[in-house]
Amino acid sequence: xxxINILFRNFFRLTTRNYIFLTSLFVFFxxxxxxxxxxxxxxxxxxxxxxxxxxxxSIINTTTFFKNDQIKNRxxxxxxxxxxxxxxxxxxxxxxxxxxxxxVVYFLxxxxxxxxxxxxxxxxxxxxxxxxxxxxxxxxKFQWNASLVSKIFGQxxxxxxxFLALVNLDNFLKYIIPPVGQFVNLSxxxxxxxxxxxxxxxxxxxAIVLFLAGIQLNxxxxxx
Amino acid sequence: MRLLTIKDLSLQNEGYFAxxxxxxxxSSGESILINGENGSGKTQxxxxxxxMKNTDGGRVHYEPGINAALMPQDTNMVVNKKVxxxxxxxxxxxxxxxxxxxxxxxxxxxxxxxxxxxxxxxSLSVGIRRRVEFLNATVGRPKILLLDEPFxxxxxxxxxxxxxxxxxxxxxxxxxxxVSTRQNQATLKLFERRYLLKNKSLxxxxxxxxxxxxxxRTMPDSMAITREINSLIISQNSSLxxxxxxxxxxxxMIKNMIDLNYQFEGERIVED
Numbered sequence: 001x002x003x004i005n006i007l008f009r010n011f012f013r014l015t016t017r018n019y020i021f022l023t024s025l026f027v028f029f030x031x032x033x034x035x036x037x038x039x040x041x042x043x044x045x046x047x048x049x050x051x052x053x054x055x056x057x058s059i060i061n062t063t064t065f066f067k068n069d070q071i072k073n074r075x076x077x078x079x080x081x082x083x084x085x086x087x088x089x090x091x092x093x094x095x096x097x098x099x100x101x102x103x104v105v106y107f108l109x110x111x112x113x114x115x116x117x118x119x120x121x122x123x124x125x126x127x128x129x130x131x132x133x134x135x136x137x138x139x140x141k142f143q144w145n146a147s148l149v150s151k152i153f154g155q156x157x158x159x160x161x162x163f164l165a166l167v168n169l170d171n172f173l174k175y176i177i178p179p180v181g182q183f184v185n186l187s188x189x190x191x192x193x194x195x196x197x198x199x200x201x202x203x204x205x206x207a208i209v210l211f212l213a214g215i216q217l218n219x220x221x222x223x224x
Numbered sequence: 225m226r227l228l229t230i231k232d233l234s235l236q237n238e239g240y241f242a243x244x245x246x247x248x249x250x251s252s253g254e255s256i257l258i259n260g261e262n263g264s265g266k267t268q269x270x271x272x273x274x275x276m277k278n279t280d281g282g283r284v285h286y287e288p289g290i291n292a293a294l295m296p297q298d299t300n301m302v303v304n305k306k307v308x309x310x311x312x313x314x315x316x317x318x319x320x321x322x323x324x325x326x327x328x329x330x331x332x333x334x335x336x337x338x339x340x341x342x343x344x345x346x347s348l349s350v351g352i353r354r355r356v357e358f359l360n361a362t363v364g365r366p367k368i369l370l371l372d373e374p375f376x377x378x379x380x381x382x383x384x385x386x387x388x389x390x391x392x393x394x395x396x397x398x399x400x401x402x403v404s405t406r407q408n409q410a411t412l413k414l415f416e417r418r419y420l421l422k423n424k425s426l427x428x429x430x431x432x433x434x435x436x437x438x439x440x441r442t443m444p445d446s447m448a449i450t451r452e453i454n455s456l457i458i459s460q461n462s463s464l465x466x467x468x469x470x471x472x473x474x475x476x477m478i479k480n481m482i483d484l485n486y487q488f489e490g491e492r493i494v495e496d
Binding site: 079 | 274278294302313314318364
């Protein structure tokens with residue numbers, strides 16, 4: 001338990017002392033505030049834009065987290081020896097981080113609803129979107145190794161998959177691409193709670209699959 | 225018991241080999257020193273042994289269940305923690321093999337770090353930081369200890385103390401690998417074997433050492449030097465005589481000079 005505690009505190013320090021996280025969070029808040037006060041947008045459109053923002057925010061910050069982890073935690077990893085425990089704590093940290101950001105982002109969006117279940121689904125939807133973003137960044141974690149080919153392939157791959165995530169398809173392909181665009185479309189179409197629940201489950205399952213794939217894919221590069 | 229086996233290890237970086245076909249093994253209680261010029265690949269080799277590099281050939285094998293710890297050469301990494309907390313966390317990460325808190329405090333005091341425990345690691349001087357990193361690597365009582373330039377920036381007093389701690393680990397069954405640019409005469413006795421990393425390959429250094437220089441002080445009752453000894457003199461003044469002798473006859477020459485009433489002052493190794 002103390003190992004998990006030590007590592008979790010390390011990740012917390014790594015993230016909060018990194019200017020990108022705090023700056024991008026602040027920019028997100030400013031953008032939300034601008035949406036609600038300067039532009040006369042419907043709440044569905046506002047929420048759709050917040051979903052996009054959450055997705056981009058989680059990709060950028062998870063990518064930065066992995067980059068800093070690769071540089072600053074090299075020798076901690078050498079001491080840690082258990083790749084699975086280390087990955088578990090990374091995953092736990094990303095879950096907590098995305099949940100925190102989802103809560104803060106939702107309540108600072110001023111999209112207030114009397115329906116508690118709708119509010120809950122909205123927060124969970126943002127959380128799940130954040131998890132999808134983090135899981136995509138995890139797949140391309142190998143780009144922070146020394147190889148130039150890895151870096152190029154990783155950067156291009158991240159951009160391509162992120163773009164695919166925002167595409168909204170109606171055929172079978174919608175089940176194999178990250179469902180962020182579908183969630184945005186659902187928000188704009190004023191779907192029911194049941195519709196949102198289905199999308200929420202789809203996003204979480206997708207994130208879990210990508211996390212597991214990312215953990216396996218990056219196993220050989222643990223301390224390198 | 226063999227703890228570490230390195231077989232035919234090679235590493236390439238950006239088209240250049242850092243080292244090729246490195247092979248050696250280490251048993252419990254053994255220690256080796258690897259010397260090499262700057263840029264010869266020592267740090268890359270020790271990081272490859274610590275499994276922190278993807279090598280291009282060969283393998284690094286640890287005996288199952290064995291833990292390894294590395295003291296890195298790089299102490300520029302920013303660590304925003306107090307020294308006490310930093311060492312305590314390393315102790316906890318090492319698990320049940322680690323020394324306890326009391327022992328940690330005692331060893332910190334022994335290494336002159338007691339007054340730095342409440343200081344931020346990143347605010348320390350280079351020498352103190354390196355001692356902290358040395359302690360950081362040893363708190364877990366690793367079975368394989370890898371030290372990259374451990375004695376750099378250290379005064380003789382702390383070199384001796386660090387040597388004592390390494391010796392203590394050896395006597396408890398740990399295997400030690402030290403890489404260093406310079407040979408520190410005070411620590412040479414610590415190592416069973418010495419190697420030189422040169423031209424990308426690892427050569428046993430024993431073959432390189434053939435001579436040593438013996439220094440003697442002339443006493444009031446010193447007798448005339450024999451013809452054999454005279455042929456070995458490389459420098460002489462009114463009070464000191466230096467002889468360059470092959471290692472194989474070193475002990476005999478020391479005895480002969482002492483028999484002639486010269487006071488033995490010291491020796492140093494001469495490498496090719």
